[in-house]
Amino acid sequence: MxxxxxxxxxxxxxxxxxxxxxxxxxxxxxxxxxxxxxxxxxxxxxxxxxxxxxxxxxxxxxxxxxxxxxxxxxxxxxxxxxxxxxxxxxxxxxxxxxxxxxxxxxxxxxxxxxxxxxxxxxxxxxxxxxxxxxxxxxxxxxxxxxxxxxxxxxxxxxxxxxxxxxxxxxxxxxxxxxxxxxxxxxxxxxxxxxxxxxxxxxxxxxxxxxxxxxxxxxxxxxxxxxxxxxxxxxxxxxxxxxxxxxxxxxxxxxxxDAEGADHEIAITTVNAASEDDAVAVGRSVARSNLFKAAIFGNDPNWGRVLASIGTTDAVFDPADLDVAMNGVWVCRNSTPHADPATVDLKPRSVSVTIDLKSGDHRATVWTNDLTHAYVHENSAYSS
Amino acid sequence: MxxxxxxxxxxxxxxxxxxxxxxxxxxxxxxxxxxxxxxxxxxxxxxxxxxxxxxxxxxxxxxxxxxxxxxxxxxxxxxxxxxxxxxxxxxxxxxxxxxxxxxxxxxxxxxxxxxxxxxxxxxxxxxxxxxxxxxxxxxxxxxxxxxxxxxxxxxxxxxxxxxxxxxxxxxxxxxxxxxxxxxxxxxxxxxxxxxxxxxxxxxxxxxxxxxxxxxxxxxxxxxxxxxxxxxxxxxxxxxxxxxxxxxxxxxxxxxxDAEGADHEIAITTVNAASEDDAVAVGRSVARSNLFKAAIFGNDPNWGRVLASIGTTDAVFDPADLDVAMNGVWVCRNSTPHADPATVDLKPRSVSVTIDLKSGDHRATVWTNDLTHAYVHENSAYSS
The missing domain is CATH 3.60.70.12 (L-amino peptidase D-ALA esterase/amidase)
Known part of the structure; x- marks a missing residue:
């Protein structure tokens, strides 16, 4: 209908x-x-x-x-x-x-x-x-x-x-x-x-x-x-x-239904100085091939999240960032916190939460993981 | 030594x-x-x-x-x-x-x-x-x-x-x-x-x-x-x-020696209004996963090159762009020109030339293709 x-x-x-x-x-x-x-x-x-x-x-x-x-x-x-x-x-x-x-x-x-x-x-x-x-x-x-x-x-x-x-x-x-x-x-x-x-x-x-x-x-x-x-x-x-x-x-x-994806990833940035900051931070993570490949591998590699955040102009203290994956705070105050091995990334739906501690704005950006199937589908599209 | x-x-x-x-x-x-x-x-x-x-x-x-x-x-x-x-x-x-x-x-x-x-x-x-x-x-x-x-x-x-x-x-x-x-x-x-x-x-x-x-x-x-x-x-x-x-x-x-790459790609932008424009255009193509996956598939998909150029602020006329792949001008004046089937992308070394027709500056940006091996290596790095 x-x-x-x-x-x-x-x-x-x-x-x-x-x-x-x-x-x-x-x-x-x-x-x-x-x-x-x-x-x-x-x-x-x-x-x-x-x-x-x-x-x-x-x-x-x-x-x-x-x-x-x-x-x-x-x-x-x-x-x-x-x-x-x-x-x-x-x-x-x-x-x-x-x-x-x-x-x-x-x-x-x-x-x-x-x-x-x-x-x-x-x-x-x-x-x-x-x-x-x-x-x-x-x-x-x-x-x-x-x-x-x-x-x-x-x-x-x-x-x-x-x-x-x-x-x-x-x-x-x-x-x-x-x-x-x-x-x-x-x-x-x-x-x-x-x-x-x-x-x-x-x-x-x-x-x-x-x-x-x-x-x-x-x-x-x-x-x-x-x-x-x-x-x-x-x-x-x-x-x-x-x-x-x-x-x-x-x-x-x-x-x-994104081409070849194994995971849907929601990246939520909280306590940002502005909504634009929250979107920019989420987008930077969503565009990291290394982060996306890690999620495909069920690898809670939060270092790649921080490395992406660092490429933005958003307001934050690089020494005071918190990151959670599927609710587990694997990074607090920019240092290792909960054991990443406790993060279960097997379900299709993955959440990443980034706390910038710089304000009260928030935004969610959605992306997919980077998979063999994505590469296959897009290397063969026109041939 | x-x-x-x-x-x-x-x-x-x-x-x-x-x-x-x-x-x-x-x-x-x-x-x-x-x-x-x-x-x-x-x-x-x-x-x-x-x-x-x-x-x-x-x-x-x-x-x-x-x-x-x-x-x-x-x-x-x-x-x-x-x-x-x-x-x-x-x-x-x-x-x-x-x-x-x-x-x-x-x-x-x-x-x-x-x-x-x-x-x-x-x-x-x-x-x-x-x-x-x-x-x-x-x-x-x-x-x-x-x-x-x-x-x-x-x-x-x-x-x-x-x-x-x-x-x-x-x-x-x-x-x-x-x-x-x-x-x-x-x-x-x-x-x-x-x-x-x-x-x-x-x-x-x-x-x-x-x-x-x-x-x-x-x-x-x-x-x-x-x-x-x-x-x-x-x-x-x-x-x-x-x-x-x-x-x-x-x-x-x-x-x-880039992880998992099958091709080295040199993207040269010529006749740009500035060197910054030439670099920005080359970088936009170098960062397109769709373009990079196409090269992995030996697919001379020049449409993905144009789609990337269009995301930049460089000076150019969208209706008058030329693109060559390995020396074959597959696109002239933003329309199909030489048959893409004549482009041989099997060698590791690939050249893309983009003519912006807007000045006399040029720059080359280098990248790799997006391959199964890249996804594999980066999904398994820390595990």
Whole structure:
């Protein structure tokens, strides 16, 4: 159900023939209104894919009536011809759905530098438009999968309104949203400006704090569509809370399905001088290949945590840091404390707690371990 | 020969018993003068090991008469007792060699958070002092190895003077010198201020541009000792050139022996608006796990190069980038050019050239691929 759980949306997922496997590879989501307010965030990578360049223009007026997404090719660094492919896809959606192309967000994912077959895409749009249905959410969620092993969907219920969401992404997950595609829908009545504020608040503490492998994508897009079909206007606080819950749920699904990972790692920094400090410290640990390889080896190597903290500009005393792994304080006052052998790292879920003793702010950053399977999957992706 | 090739130096490498393997684990290098000028650079990690905290004070007056190094334990995050161990080792060297402890640089490498056995260290110093010899360079170079598979040594000949060097490091190699220990010797007559300028110039384009795995150590130290025993004063330009050659040679030895690597990768950024831009672009690619895993898989995945460039603030037009791999321009004007299948990535040595078309500066950053062996070695290091 996911994105078609809220009222006012239809969706479809079809086989356009871009994927060599013959799996579904084109999704279409249409907002039937009565409102068409929207908000979006995109990758901050300066090397942006053609669909991002297109969609950034589409979303400027706050009105989006459809989102079309394809897997099987990122349409990134494919030149002017690739941009024309994106434009043609938007025009085709517009013609089939009866809207303007300038209200159609386009998303693509897959290999960079590979031109997508325009004919296959346009035929796929035709097929998807035929199959648009109020129960098409799951088919759409399946059509955007690449190396994902499962589709990611969520529903959060409000008081008479709801939020639905779907996401794809299993690699290139990084701070500024990376090859992650997310579509969120709601039947609440929320104007575009409020959607934007809520979306930025929600992504800041969810997708933005997921750093699976430190790599930033060229195609990341998160688009939120509001149909207003419930006729209900929630308070901004209620809506933001529900949206944050939906984004966090999808982020945890992405984390759990990250390429080749054996562990999901939550790094929580407490007593930081600022929230930015807490995020910077968590991120530095999340990006340490040595730390991530140690977790893969079930090795509570807290020295690699301290070595990462030391690379940041956060406020702390290097001689007075505490570190816990899975609740065991293996380091107190920057010296060995509990026996690391008492830390059981076999469960998939690992927590690292870092006490900076410099304030009262905190933040959690999520990452995965660095495994043989990660190396294997990413050394063989395009071959 | 290495560090004992220049006149005026004696060295030794002995078994102190810190390594469980019974291999050599303590090295001593003594400058017999007549000059005792020196220069040093240390890790920029804020979480510094006890020997770094000690040695930073030692080097302040430009006079260093001996360097004592141990493998088998980093003496980092071992608390005040660990600092006292470092101090005791310096005092022991001073007593045995007949100098002041404040002229003794101490270096340690190995696991963080592990207290070194002080008694074993002091006995090791006694043994090393007994064995100091004018041909002890190789034994010293062997004693500082940890996961290194070979010792790293270099000799560069000047006109009547020379430079010798030894290095260790096979993981945690990162921009600001990371668990890399390097001792450089020369019998040239060079005052401390000139040594400092030459060392900073040499490390800036050698060790500082080596980014094997993006992790920054807590213990990195590079110390340069000048005995003046040749009686010859080279020009600053000649000395800096020879020192740069020595440092670059050692850096390439470190690169070639990086933990688990299958490829040495040289990323050269040309036509950059500044040297800083060129380094930032090269470093961003060197730190992309996805790019590094692709090289391991012999996959010329230039899309991952562009995705990394896009994360930097360097001056460039995202729509006009050229990328070559092993001399084949797989991307021109940010669009596919030569067939990637024509790039042969089987040789260990890989070159990536990035043309930013924004100026006339260039820089090379070196890294390794991300392999199963890297993950294995670093998931099992302390267990």
């Amino acid at each position: 996911s994105i078609t759980h809220p009222q006012g949306f239809r969706a479809a997922g079809v086989v356009a023939g871009l994927k060599s496997t013959g799996a579904k590879d084109l999704a279409l989501v249409v907002n039937d209104g009565p409102t068409f307010d929207s908000a979006s965030v995109f990758t901050s990578n300066r090397c942006k894919a053609n669909p991002v360049l297109w969609s950034q223009e589409v979303v400027k007026d706050g009105v989006v009536k459809a989102v079309v997404l394809n897997s099987g090719g990122a349409n990134c660094y494919t030149g002017p011809d690739g941009f024309q492919t994106t434009h043609a896809v938007a025009e085709q959606v517009a013609a089939r759905v009866g809207i303007g192309a300038i209200d159609v967000v386009v998303c693509s994912t897959g290999l960079i530098g590979l031109a997508n077959d325009r004919g296959a895409l346009l035929a796929g749009v035709d097929a998807a438009a035929e199959q648009l249905a109020a129960d098409g959410g799951t088919a759409a969620a399946e059509a955007i999968m690449t190396t994902d092993s499962v589709s990611k969907q969520v529903v959060v219920e409000g008081a008479g309104w709801s939020i639905g969401g779907m996401a794809k992404g299993a690699g290139m997950l990084a701070p500024q949203l990376a090859t992650m595609l997310v579509v969120l829908t709601t039947d609440a009545v929320v104007p575009a400006a409020e959607l934007d504020a809520a979306l930025r608040a929600a992504t800041r503490v969810s997708f933005d704090r997921l750093d699976s492998d430190g790599c930033m994508s060229t195609n990341d897009t998160v688009t939120l569509l509001a149909s207003g079909a419930s006729g209900i206007t929630p308070t901004p606080a209620d809506f933001t809370a529900a949206l944050t819950q939906a984004c966090t749920d999808l982020a945890m699904q992405l984390l759990a | 290495s560090i004992t090739h220049p006149q005026g130096f004696r060295a030794a490498g002995v078994v102190a018993g810190l390594k469980s393997t019974g291999a050599k684990d303590l090295a001593l290098v003594v400058n017999d003068g007549p000059t005792f000028d020196s220069a040093s650079v240390f890790t920029s990690n804020r979480c510094k090991a006890n020997p770094v905290l000690w040695s930073q004070e030692v080097v302040k007056d430009g006079v260093v008469k001996a360097v004592v190094l141990n493998s088998g334990g980093a003496n980092c995050y071992t608390g005040p007792d660990g600092f006292q161990t470092t101090h005791a080792v310096a005092e022991q060297v001073a007593a045995r060699v007949g100098i002041g402890a404040i002229d003794v640089v101490v270096c340690s490498t190995g696991l963080i958070g592990l207290a070194n056995d002080r008694g074993a260290l002091l006995a090791g110093v006694d043994a090393a002092a007994e064995q100091l010899a004018a041909d002890g360079g190789t034994a010293a170079a062997e004693a500082i190895m940890t996961t290194d598979s070979v010792s790293k040594q270099v000799v560069v000949e000047g006109a009547g003077w020379s430079i010798g060097g030894m290095a260790k490091g096979a993981g945690m190699l990162a921009p600001q010198l990371a668990t890399m220990l390097v001792v450089l010797t020369t019998d040239a007559v060079v005052p401390a201020a000139e040594l400092d300028a030459a060392l900073r110039a040499a490390t800036r384009v050698s060790f500082d541009r080596l980014d094997s795995d993006g992790c920054m150590s807590t213990n990195d130290t590079v110390t340069l000792l000048a005995s003046g025993a040749s009686g010859i004063t080279p020009t600053p330009a000649d000395f800096t050139a020879a020192l740069t050659q020595a440092c670059t040679d050692l850096a390439m030895q470190l690169l070639a």
